[in-house]
Amino acid sequence: AQSVTQLGSHVSVSEGALxxxxxxxxxxxxxxxxxxxxxxxxGLQLLLKYTSAATLVKGINGFEAEFKKSETSFHLxxxxxxxxxxxxxFCAVSVPSGGYNKLIFGAxxxxxxxx
Amino acid sequence: xxxxxxxxxxxxxxxxQEVILRCVPISNHLYFYWYRQILGQKVEFLVSxxxxxxxxxxxxxxxxxxxxxxxGSNFTLKIRSTKLEDSAMYFCASSxxxxxxxxxxxxxxxxxxxIL
Numbered sequence: 001a002q003s004v005t006q007l008g009s010h011v012s013v014s015e016g017a018l019x020x021x022x023x024x025x026x027x028x029x030x031x032x033x034x035x036x037x038x039x040x041x042x043g044l045q046l047l048l049k050y051t052s053a054a055t056l057v058k059g060i061n062g063f064e065a066e067f068k069k070s071e072t073s074f075h076l077x078x079x080x081x082x083x084x085x086x087x088x089x090f091c092a093v094s095v096p097s098g099g100y101n102k103l104i105f106g107a108x109x110x111x112x113x114x115x
Numbered sequence: 116x117x118x119x120x121x122x123x124x125x126x127x128x129x130x131x132q133e134v135i136l137r138c139v140p141i142s143n144h145l146y147f148y149w150y151r152q153i154l155g156q157k158v159e160f161l162v163s164x165x166x167x168x169x170x171x172x173x174x175x176x177x178x179x180x181x182x183x184x185x186x187g188s189n190f191t192l193k194i195r196s197t198k199l200e201d202s203a204m205y206f207c208a209s210s211x212x213x214x215x216x217x218x219x220x221x222x223x224x225x226x227x228x229x230i231l
Contacts (some may be wrong), residue, residue, distance in 0.1 A: 032216040039176035043206060051217035090158060094216035100170045101216035105158040
């Protein structure tokens with residue numbers, strides 16, 4: 001069964017520091033993977049998606065993620081954190097189900113950025 | 116950019132009462148979903164809907180839940196007799212396609228449901 005594990009429920013970085021949010025997946029088929037961000041009191045906004053076209057995926061707001069099949073990972077990175085990046089980040093895998101697809105989410109990682 | 120809109124943003128209801136959560140998906144999308152997030156827990160799939168019928172539902176989606184697309188724009192989630200454990204944030208999502216898993220789902224801002 002497909003699943004997603006996010007390591008670290010809370011990550012804290014200094015402004016300007018590297019952001020690394022970890023996501024490992026389990027899938028019996030080639031996965032489609034997504035990162036979503038949730039700002040306070042808002043919904044889930046798509047950051048980026050992996051759909052097998054390229055292993056390094058660039059998203060919005062300077063984020064990118066690299067798909068590594070050998071490590072079953074899809075970690076999210078950003079070279080330099082900004083205060084506005086403080087939010088909760090969710091990794092998700094698209095799971096075939098009854099001819100359609102649904103998303104299975106990880107538990108989320110709350111990113112704090114301090115001055 | 117088109118977006119999914121949900122109303123109300125916050126709903127407070129007495130236990131045992133019926134509640135209807137409303138969503139307007141993106142206009143050219145054909146696949147619709149409800150997810151929920153209990154405070155401090157994962158976002159969980161509830162139900163998917165296509166061509167005016169449920170395509171899949173989770174074990175959470177019992178007989179107290181129903182979905183409907185009453186007209187060409189709205190997509191609703193009804194809980195017939197609410198329980199305390201139904202308190203959660205409910206998210207609506209839509210996508211252009213669901214048979215190809217690479218199509219992203221676009222989410223609304225959610226409805227926070229509080230059962231008293």
